[in-house]
């Protein structure tokens with residue numbers, strides 16, 4: 014299987030006259046788990062927001078499953094910015110109902126399973142959730158949609174190491190084999206075992222897009238490869 018799912022061509026993005034992403038070109042195939050790596054401020058979140066159709070006013074083209082319009086792309090992409098817009102008094106069960114109404118691809122059974130796996134109670138209100146619990150809820154909501162592309166933006170940063178390990182080890186079970194998942198993360202080692210590919214953003218563009226097996230074939234860990242690329246010339 015080698016069909017391209019995500020195509021980014023000549024993407025340029027500025028915010029307040031400052032160039033954030035420059036000449037980004039990227040083709041990602043179906044069925045991949047991809048790490049999106051880069052230092053703080055490299056542009057990972059920005060790229061995720063553009064691909065998912067949240068950030069607009071970029072130059073270039075972005076297509077998911079051949080769909081370029083933002084509104085169409087949103088039907089193809091599930092992204093972890095789920096809880097923005099809900100008041101702190103909203104219960105998890107209410108968020109589930111909202112998702113069910115808004116997204117025809119939302120799978121209630123999968124959400125229930127994921128919510129239980131994450132040890133979250135549907136009666137809990139957002140204000141009662143710790144940072145890690147909120148992230149678990151975001152992961153559960155994001156993975157309960159049945160879409161070809163999942164974008165997880167630093168999904169594990171507040172989750173304790175034991176739970177993180179459990180979630181990473183199970184992530185393949187919750188994803189259709191044909192679907193692609195792009196995960197931005199600073200904990201490269203922890204996700205390295207599940208990765209098919211690695212994208213590294215540096216100097217506002219894609220400095221490397223490489224198969225994880227090609228890195229392993231060099232006798233390097235993904236973290237070593239990433240560090241060597243950042244050491245080379247240093248970061249801004």
Ligand SMILES: Nc1ncnc2c1ncn2[C@@H]1O[C@H](COP(=O)(O)OP(=O)(O)OP(=O)(O)O)[C@@H](O)[C@H]1O
Nearest residue numbers: 028029033051052053054055056057058059060167
């Ligand atoms: N609202 C904003 N207004 C202006 N510039 C912004 C805004 N948000 C982000 N930026 C800039 O865009 C650049 C990319 O930020 P982005 O959040 O995409 O980086 P990141 O790789 O996700 O970083 P991190 O690892 O810290 O989450 C940074 O230089 C940042 O200063």
